[in-house]
Amino acid sequence: MGLRTHYGDREILKSISVTIPRGKTTVILGGSGCGKSTFLKHIIGLLKPTSGSILIDGKDITGMKEAELNEVRKRMGVLFQGAALLNSMTLADNVALPIREHTGLNESTIQIMVRMKLDLVGLSGFEGFYPSQLSGGMKKRAGLARAMALDPEFLFFDEPSAGLDPVTAAGLDELILRLRNVFRMTIVVVTHELPSVFMIADYVIMLDAGEVIFSGSLDDLRASGNPRIQMFLERKPEQESYSPDDYFRIIAGE
Amino acid sequence: MPSIAENLFGCIGRKVIPIRRDIHDAAVIINSTFYWTFVSPFRGKPIRLRASISEMVKAGYNSVPIVAVISLFVGIILALQAAYQLKRVGALIYVANLVGVSITRELGPILTAIIVSGRSGSAFAAEIGSMKAAEEVDALITMGINPVRFLVVPKLIALMIMLPALTVFSDLIGIFGGFMLATTTLEIHPFNYFQQSVQALLVKDVLTGLVKACAFGIVITIVGAYEGFKVEGGAEEVGRRTTASVVASIFLVIVFDLFFTTLFYFFT
Incomplete structure (x- = not known):
């Protein structure tokens, strides 16, 4: 039992279909601009998808009226990037x-x-x-x-460690762990900080360019052979190689 | 190659389609503001009274000094300008009529509205805009709190009450300014000036001014809120929207003034 979200076609999110397990910490991972914050805003009902549905306890929140949605929101807590x-x-x-x-x-x-x-x-x-x-x-x-x-039953974090020093960020991670262990909350964390991912995650969803490229446990993530995931984990920059001709075309503005 | 006609229609379309969206956004804000102010209190969602009072202090009480000074000066200026013409026909006593009627019917409400849109309209836009930029508005929504009810309604209540109150105050000070000038420079007897003013003024004059003031209060709040909620980016846009809100609210105040003045001219 969990919440299940999927989307129809959207520029930022392309037909995403994932399940978020209950009572665990799920980390949504991905590079900047891959749509992970947008994804979070959809789950908490701030944005409405063009098509598709978001199910929480089997109820679709995309078609809900404001009053019904507020009832669902009372069961959610959200920590925004800038608090x-x-x-x-x-x-x-x-x-x-x-x-x-x-x-x-x-x-x-x-x-x-x-x-x-x-x-x-x-x-x-x-x-x-x-x-x-x-x-x-x-x-x-x-x-x-x-x-x-x-x-709340569900707690959402948007980049909890963004803009914090490593010690403070680790303290926040510790707090997240404690919340899950003590209160059995369903926690969803959006981040791109690898150290905190390895510390807190039970379940990882990785997005890339608006698509889900991985979902599974932390061990599965490490074992994954997907080159995009490996690049992310090993902090390799994106390889962009082009021939001298291409480069000439770029600087000539063609 | 697109033809000239296609270019022309394209050009019109590019201009008109965003306007249609702006109208929609404005309509949504107006609609929800009125809903949360006048309908929802009767459905068990009370207005935030404490916040309304604090807004009243900020928008109303704190603008008293500036409204007083400007109204006093405008009263004096008006008396001087009136005297300049009336002296030639030997009807100086009619300065009282001119000052009284034009201040209560027109200048009191509009001066107050312009001062308040400069002080509070811009503050509303800046406050809501910076909250939008800092995700505070999003936070309110996720807490299940309607941002219009939380932020706009107290401001609307405050201006709907304080703008007429400030207008009454501005009327009094303005007439007093005219009175001061008339009794000193123009050497009109204070009692004569007083009696002339009382005779010239009708309850209707003051009331139409107050109706206008109330409408201006609504206009200023809605424009400030609209521009504030339109902020998408960061601090730079907050500044731009704040300026836009002052220009737009002064413009709309004058448009509504024209509308109400015409209405009152024919129907009272």
């Missing part, structure tokens, strides 16, 4: 926002929940800070606390 905290609010208010909007809990309960979530990501004592007063890694962790505010 996307609301700059006009304190950390506590940011984390409390989804709780205030979707539950009728009283203020003292909300405050307790907020402190619990912030403690979970190691940000106790920062309740009254504004996002602009925090470092990049702290913002990411605060974004994670907000994503988990409603105890």
Whole structure:
């Protein structure tokens, strides 16, 4: 049982069909511009595919009305690339926002929940800070606390380690691992950072130029003979060789 | 080779098709703004009151000084210009009529609207635009919070209330400016000026001004929100959209002014 997504024809994503297993960490891997962020935006319902369907628990979210979709979204948490905290609010208010909007809990309960979530990501004592007063890694962790505010079943990460130093990035990976082990959440991570892939992934989906070129476990990925995958894993640059004639044609602008 | 006619139609098409999309986008924003302001509160999704009040302070209370100064000066200028002509026919007392009526019916609402579109309209576009650029709007959507309800509705409520309030204030200060000039430079007796103003002004004059102000508030909010939500790229586009929102909202304020003035001329 899991969620199954597929697409029809699209410029960026060409008829992708994958299944994301439940209760595991799935990493969506791929070079820049291969469509992995677009893919994520489709799964979380921000973009609508031209054709095709995205099934979550057997229900297609592409045809849903806003109200139904919001019910599904309550079960999801998303950590965006830049954390996307609301700059006009304190950390506590940011984390409390989804709780205030979707539950009728009283203020003292909300405050307790907020402190619990912030403690979970190691940000106790920062309740009254504004996002602009925090470092990049702290913002990411605060974004994670907000994503988990409603105890989601699915957690999505868009490039969690982008723009972080290796130590902070490793700390975030550790946190992701802990979430999966402790809360049994279904986690989907979009990234191109190899060290974190090997650390957190249970299942890997690799995209290249809008197509799925691999899906399977980490060991399968290492054993794969696909030259594109090997290039990615061994960090080889793309070989672009052309003859002197071609080069002449390029610089002549023909 | 395409013929001249084909080129011509192609040219028209390239210009018109994006406009059609802009109209669609604007219609979506207008539609959802009105839905979340006037319909959804009755379906159990209340308006964010605290945010509305904070917007009122930002857009209304904080523009009081600038509105006061500009209205005072315009009142004085208007009295001077009126005196320049009326002195020749020996009807200086009619300065009171001219200042009173033109400020309440026209200049109060429009001056306030232009100041507010420069201050708040641009701020709305910049705020929403930078939130869009930083994926904050996307984050709101994934949290199941409608960005129009969260961001635009408090601003709309704030301007719909504060723009008429500022207009009343601007009317008073403007008339006071005229009064100051008339009683000093023009040597009109204060009581005479006061009585003349009261006689000249009708409740209708003030009310039509306030109706206009309310409409301008809606126009400024919608334009700011529309330009803000249109931001796709980064900081550079936020700046461009902010400028565009000021130009567009001042233009639309004047268009709506023309419309309402014509309407009131024939129907009141």
